[in-house]
Amino acid sequence: MLKGRVKRNYKFDLRRGWPLYLFLLLPLVYLILFRYLPMYGVTLAFRQYHLGTDLFSPINQWVGLKIFEEVFKTPGFSQAVFNTLFLNLLDIIFSFPAPILLALLLNELRFRRFKRVSQTLLYLPYFLSWAIIGGIVYQVFSTQVGLVNTVVKSLGAKPISFLFDPASWVFVYILMGIWQTAGWGTILYLAAISGINMELYDAARVDGAGRLRSMWHITLPGIRPTIAILFIMAMGRIIYIGFDRPYILSNPLVLQSADVISTFVYRVGLKAGRFSVASAVGVFQAIINLFFLVTSNALIKKFGEQGIW
Amino acid sequence: MRRYVMKSVVVLLLAAFVLFGTAQTPLKAQQKTVLTVEVFDRATPGFKADDNYWTKWIQKEFGDRNNIQMKWVTVPRAEEVSKVNILMASGDAPDITFMYDQDTVYNYVLNNSLTDLGPYIAKYGQNLKKYLGKFCMDTGVFLNKQYTVTARRIMVGCMTAFIRKDWLDTLKLPLPKTTMEWYNDMKLFKEKDPGNMGKDNVIPLSLNIYESNVTWVVRLLLDSFVPASMTEEQEQTLPVWLKPGYKEGMKLLNKMFNEGLISPEFALDKNGKISNTDMSIGKVGSYMGNFDIVYRQTPGISTELAKNVKGGLFVPVDCFRDAKGLRRKRQYGANGFYIFVPKYSKHAVEAIKYMNWMSDKKVLDFLLYGVEGVNFKERIQGIPVNIPQDGEMRLSIDIPIIVNGNDFGDVDKNILAGSLNQLPEFQDLWRQAYKMSITCERPYWEMAFPIASQAKYKQVLFDKDTEIFSKTIMCKPEEFDSLYDQLVKQYMEAGGQEVMQDRIAYWKKNYGGANK
Numbered sequence: 104m105l106k107g108r109v110k111r112n113y114k115f116d117l118r119r120g121w122p123l124y125l126f127l128l129l130p131l132v133y134l135i136l137f138r139y140l141p142m143y144g145v146t147l148a149f150r151q152y153h154l155g156t157d158l159f160s161p162i163n164q165w166v167g168l169k170i171f172e173e174v175f176k177t178p179g180f181s182q183a184v185f186n187t188l189f190l191n192l193l194d195i196i197f198s199f200p201a202p203i204l205l206a207l208l209l210n211e212l213r214f215r216r217f218k219r220v221s222q223t224l225l226y227l228p229y230f231l232s233w234a235i236i237g238g239i240v241y242q243v244f245s246t247q248v249g250l251v252n253t254v255v256k257s258l259g260a261k262p263i264s265f266l267f268d269p270a271s272w273v274f275v276y277i278l279m280g281i282w283q284t285a286g287w288g289t290i291l292y293l294a295a296i297s298g299i300n301m302e303l304y305d306a307a308r309v310d311g312a313g314r315l316r317s318m319w320h321i322t323l324p325g326i327r328p329t330i331a332i333l334f335i336m337a338m339g340r341i342i343y344i345g346f347d348r349p350y351i352l353s354n355p356l357v358l359q360s361a362d363v364i365s366t367f368v369y370r371v372g373l374k375a376g377r378f379s380v381a382s383a384v385g386v387f388q389a390i391i392n393l394f395f396l397v398t399s400n401a402l403i404k405k406f407g408e409q410g411i412w
Numbered sequence: 413m414r415r416y417v418m419k420s421v422v423v424l425l426l427a428a429f430v431l432f433g434t435a436q437t438p439l440k441a442q443q444k445t446v447l448t449v450e451v452f453d454r455a456t457p458g459f460k461a462d463d464n465y466w467t468k469w470i471q472k473e474f475g476d477r478n479n480i481q482m483k484w485v486t487v488p489r490a491e492e493v494s495k496v497n498i499l500m501a502s503g504d505a506p507d508i509t510f511m512y513d514q515d516t517v518y519n520y521v522l523n524n525s526l527t528d529l530g531p532y533i534a535k536y537g538q539n540l541k542k543y544l545g546k547f548c549m550d551t552g553v554f555l556n557k558q559y560t561v562t563a564r565r566i567m568v569g570c571m572t573a574f575i576r577k578d579w580l581d582t583l584k585l586p587l588p589k590t591t592m593e594w595y596n597d598m599k600l601f602k603e604k605d606p607g608n609m610g611k612d613n614v615i616p617l618s619l620n621i622y623e624s625n626v627t628w629v630v631r632l633l634l635d636s637f638v639p640a641s642m643t644e645e646q647e648q649t650l651p652v653w654l655k656p657g658y659k660e661g662m663k664l665l666n667k668m669f670n671e672g673l674i675s676p677e678f679a680l681d682k683n684g685k686i687s688n689t690d691m692s693i694g695k696v697g698s699y700m701g702n703f704d705i706v707y708r709q710t711p712g713i714s715t716e717l718a719k720n721v722k723g724g725l726f727v728p729v730d731c732f733r734d735a736k737g738l739r740r741k742r743q744y745g746a747n748g749f750y751i752f753v754p755k756y757s758k759h760a761v762e763a764i765k766y767m768n769w770m771s772d773k774k775v776l777d778f779l780l781y782g783v784e785g786v787n788f789k790e791r792i793q794g795i796p797v798n799i800p801q802d803g804e805m806r807l808s809i810d811i812p813i814i815v816n817g818n819d820f821g822d823v824d825k826n827i828l829a830g831s832l833n834q835l836p837e838f839q840d841l842w843r844q845a846y847k848m849s850i851t852c853e854r855p856y857w858e859m860a861f862p863i864a865s866q867a868k869y870k871q872v873l874f875d876k877d878t879e880i881f882s883k884t885i886m887c888k889p890e891e892f893d894s895l896y897d898q899l900v901k902q903y904m905e906a907g908g909q910e911v912m913q914d915r916i917a918y919w920k921k922n923y924g925g926a927n928k
Contacts, residue, residue: 155500155525155754162524178906179872247677266680267886354679355621355878356886362875369494370871376497376519377868 147382154376170383177380183367184342186360190276190349191341198281199337202288203330207318209289210296222293225286233347236279240266240352244275266352269360276352276361291333292326299325331408339396342388364388444481447762448506450496452810453486456710457802462486464804466779466811474769480762490683500525500754507759508766510563510751510813514860515867517750521554522864527753527760530558537764543771543814551747554862561767563748566817566826569849570742572703573632574726579697582606588731591636594698595664598673601697607721609695616673616697618690619885620681626877627652632700634661635740636732640854645923648859649915651873651908653880653900665885666892679882692716694724703728703849707838709800714838728845739852748816770814779812793825798833807833863914869907876903 117124143158148170150163174180205225212218228236243250246262256262265271299321307317346365353361364384372381400410453461462484475482485506487495493513499505500520511517520526529552533541541549544561552560573594580587580597583606588594598616605611622628637657652658668674675696681687688711690696699706706713706726717724733739751767753760770776781788781796787807788796798807809816820826827846831839880899887895904912 152501153523153525154497154520155503155505155523155756157503177872241680245677245680266677354682355875355882356679358875358879370875373497374494374871375868376493376500376516378501 144382145386147379148386150379152379154378170379171387174380174383174387177371179362179371180367180384182359183362183364187342187344187363187365189360190273190363191344193273193277194280195337195341197277198284199334201281201285203292203326205285206289206292206296206326207322209293210322211314211318222286222289225289227286228283229287231283233345233351236283237351240275240279266354267356269357272352272357273360276348279352280348291329295326295329296322328408331403331406332411335396335399335403335411338399339392341395342391444479445759445762446481446483447475447508447759447766448483448485449508449766449813450487450506450510451484452489452492454489454810456806459802459804459806459808461808461810464806464808466808469778470811473775474766478762478765480766503756505754505757507753507757507763508751508813509754510749512749514750514862515870517560517752518554518862518864519867520752521559521862525755526559527755527757528557528559529561529753529760529764532760532764533558533561535764536761537768539771540764540768540814543776548747551745552750560750560752562750563813564815564817564819565744565746565748566815566819567830567846568744568746569703569846570744571628571632571701572728572845572849573698573700573730573732574706574845575698575729576601576607576696577725577727578721578723579606587727587729589733590737591633591664591732594729594731595668598668598697599671602671602673607694607724613695614697615675615690615695617668618675618687618696618699619678620675620684620687621679621878621882622684623682623874623878626874626881627658629699629701630661630665631742632732633664634658635742636734637661637664638734638740640734640736640738645916645919647856648861648923649912649919651903651912652877653896653903654912659896662884662896663892666887666889669885670889674885679878679886688713691726692720694721698729699726703845704834704842707834707842707845709835714841715835718837727841728848730848730851734854738854740854740856741849741852743850743855743857745857749813751813767814770812776812776815776818780807780815780818782807792832793828795820795825795829795832800835861915861918863911863918865907865910865914869911872906873903873908873911876906876908 147158149165149167150158151166151170152158152163156162209218209222209225212221231239242248244252244265246252246264249262249265251265252262263271265275303321303325304317307321312320342364344363344365346369349361349363350366350369353366368381368384372378372384400412404410451461451467467482467484471482474480483506485499485504487499492511493516496505496509496511497516499509529537540561544564548562548564549558551562552558554560575587575594575597579601583600583604585597585600588597601616602611602614605614607614619629627634634652634655634657637660639656642656646656665674675681675687675690677686687696687699691699691706691713692711694717709715714726717726730739753763757763770779781798782801782805784796786799786805787801788798790797801807817826818829820829827843830846831843834842876899880896880903883899884892884896900908
């Protein structure tokens with residue numbers, strides 16, 4: 104028996120758990136097929152690509168970093184990078200804590216049916232596409248037909264043009280982001296909260312802790328690892344920005360604040376048929392992301408939490 | 413037992429994969445050549461762009477007889493450029509692809525991505541060559557090679573302005589005859605509110621953001637400010653913002669906006685949807701755009717207007733005149749989009765054969781007019797009178813790709829033919845509107861130059877265009893001059909300068925000396 108234990112190596116593991124490994128095979132194949140193999144496309148960023156030719160054909164000459172140079176020189180690129188970082192940073196500051204707060208609040212609800220109904224209602228916006236939310240934004244914030252401005256006008260004040268002023272546009276942008284994702288984001292936190300030992304709450308109550316106290320000293324520390332992981336992941340996406348949200352919400356008057364990397368790539372890369380440029384921007388984004396991911400992971404580890412590796 | 417269950421699950425999963433993977437193979441049995449053809453998808457309710465009566469007919473009449481399987485590749489009309497770009501890059505572009513945007517097509521030529529159609533047309537496309545004629549063959553030539561052919565365009569009229577006849581009648585006003593008369597009418601519309609919409613709701617002039625050609629909805633007005641001294645070289649080489657007179661035109665629009673005469677939130681209206689709604693519910697006094705825009709079956713502005721407002725009617729109005737009383741209007745060239753075969757396509761022969769077959773009068777007439785007894789019953793002067801259909805027998809202008817419109821060899825007859833495809837109640841107005849669009853003292857054409865910098869900067873400049881357009885119209889009157897100059901400067905720095913210089917160089921090289 105003892106001998107057998109010593110001999111226990113990967114062969115033994117394989118023999119014993121082969122069905123489990125077989126299960127793992129599928130996700131692995133998926134990762135290789137759809138995540139690693141397509142990476143050959145990265146070479147596009149270093150070649151002068153000719154539309155409609157095979158990527159590996161010799162016409163597409165290697166040009167080193169020339170395309171990156173071209174990208175950085177394109178008017179509007181630095182503005183797009185700045186806007187992306189700025190909007191994402193605001194998102195992290197305002198939208199990241201929103202689901203945490205919401206989860207804490209939901210957790211305090213004692214009437215179960217009410218809790219369930221409000222949870223479901225909070226999830227709903229997540230399933231709406233931005234095209235629809237864009238319509239809602241117009242219905243709510245427009246100076247002509249907008250809900251908010253109808254109230255403002257009936258109070259005798261002048262309508263506020265939320266969507267035309269860059270500052271208030273950013274406000275609307277962030278607000279709609281929170282509205283859409285906060286409810287959905289609570290799922291993970293609520294799951295984490297349900298894993299907290301109930302005895303801790305009982306003990307705290309015996310010691311005379313109120314609801315706020317136990318929230319602060321038990322619930323929050325209890326979900327600290329979850330927050331940390333999600334924070335790392337959010338930081339890792341700081342330079343990635345979805346296309347729909349800024350594209351649909353933007354208008355010509357706020358373009359200076361609304362043109363982000365994804366919309367830039369759409370215009371300069373895809374619409375103009377310059378795929379090398381689009382790839383170069385993608386590579387640039389990936390490098391920045393890697394940097395932020397590693398840094399925030401290291402930071403989190405420093406604060407005594409487990410990182411993602 | 414547990415192990416047994418697990419094993420069987422794994423085996424089942426694998427089996428499912430194997431089955432799923434092989435399920436598709438039997439299809440390969442057919443040994444037909446597959447010819448893929450692009451078709452615009454206009455999202456017409458109840459009509460499938462790639463599967464309808466006409467595509468089936470083509471399969472039967474052309475495909476089956478030549479052992480060809482026709483396959484249609486839909487491209488949403490509004491995503492013409494971006495979708496085809498992606499198809500071209502991924503190697504999925506159809507054997508017959510087309511595009512209006514000459515800059516992008518030229519980009520393909522420079523990338524060596526297109527098939528030289530010359531030899532194929534010589535061998536298989538004699539009818540096609542004859543049908544298209546010298547002009548459309550020549551406009552398809554790039555770098556001395558027949559990389560593309562262009563479709564014929566029969567109707568060359570571009571744009572017309574419209575005004576609410578019922579509002580003018582209520583105020584006992586005649587149709588305006590000059591730009592300033594029109595402006596005064598707009599002011600009266602706002603002040604007097606002839607439609608009883610409530611003063612705040614009246615939109616004398618409706619604008620929107622037409623992204624790829626942002627001045628389109630005010631072009632007639634701007635053109636009335638262009639002095640006769642503008643040379644042909646200036647016409648063909650200057651960006652719109654620098655054309656003589658355009659700044660004054662924009663200034664008038666700025667003034668109108670500040671007087672409340674323009675839709676306050678036009679900058680949010682990226683596709684004209686809000687404009688269309690406003691016109692349909694009767695809030696709008698005037699609109700400029702495609703000569704037929706208010707009479708089209710979809711979105712059906714005039715039809716809706718007549719339903720919503722008793723007597724509500726848009727009529728064409730010809731009031732935009734320069735200082736000397738002359739009218740300046742843009743005209744289309746006599747060619748439509750560029751049709752090409754990607755280099756990697758293996759079916760250039762079949763592609764040309766298909767278009768050659770289509771140039772046959774019988775075939776083309778069938779695709780243009782449809783089935784007698786269904787799509788038309790009677791004829792006026794030999795022209796079939798269209799009966800609008802819904803569903804798969806709805807006539808589609810996107811199937812007969814080699815022509816835009818139909819030629820009866822005579823302008824008046826062509827106009828009549830065009831109008832007979834319209835809703836019966838608006839045919840007369842449609843004819844008036846079209847005639848107006850081609851009637852003027854100073855017609856002009858925008859020449860398309862194959863220039864690389866244009867393809868490169870175009871999309872960036874489109875955004876700048878929308879920015880200049882919205883900001884300078886919406887700013888305070890006292891800020892207008894400096895803002896206009898500042899934004900145009902940015903435009904020039906963002907690539908406008910380079911494009912302009914390239915256009916000037918091209919002009920000098922190819923047309924130089926003709927205009928000194």
